[in-house]
Amino acid sequence: MPSVVVPITSGTNQTVTCTLPVNGGNVTLTFSFTWNDVGDYWFMSITDNNGNLLLDAIPVITGQYPAADILRQYQYLNIGSAYLVPASAGLPDNPSFDDLGSDYLLVWTDNEGYLSIGA
Numbered sequence: 539m540p541s542v543v544v545p546i547t548s549g550t551n552q553t554v555t556c557t558l559p560v561n562g563g564n565v566t567l568t569f570s571f572t573w574n575d576v577g578d579y580w581f582m583s584i585t586d587n588n589g590n591l592l593l594d595a596i597p598v599i600t601g602q603y604p605a606a607d608i609l610r611q612y613q614y615l616n617i618g619s620a621y622l623v624p625a626s627a628g629l630p631d632n633p634s635f636d637d638l639g640s641d642y643l644l645v646w647t648d649n650e651g652y653l654s655i656g657a
Contacts, residue, residue, distance in 0.1 A: 541647040546639035558646045560618040573635050580638050599632045621645045
């Protein structure tokens with residue numbers, strides 16, 4: 539099962555289009571990342587390659603297995619699984635405005651399995 543790091547950078551609200559290997563094929567998705575200043579967290583919206591909104595305002599937060607898959611409840615969309623992975627030990631539970639994409643990576647993988655960290 540291939541995994542891909544979504545190419546995001548820290549410190550700015552941004553939109554990224556990425557083709558991802560999912561379930562034996564490729565899926566092109568556009569991600570919009572927005573910082574919620576009041577709630578102090580990032581959220582993302584996802585559209586397909588036709589511009590159709592698939593998901594909106596999904597919190598981009600870490601979690602403990604098996605709930606760590608940000609998209610677990612949306613598996614019916616067949617767009618893969620997403621995990622927010624700290625790049626090193628000792629980081630806070632969730633990214634700040636300045637460290638999404640640098641200290642925390644958004645890793646995308648198939649619907650059919652779970653990301654195995656360190657395997």
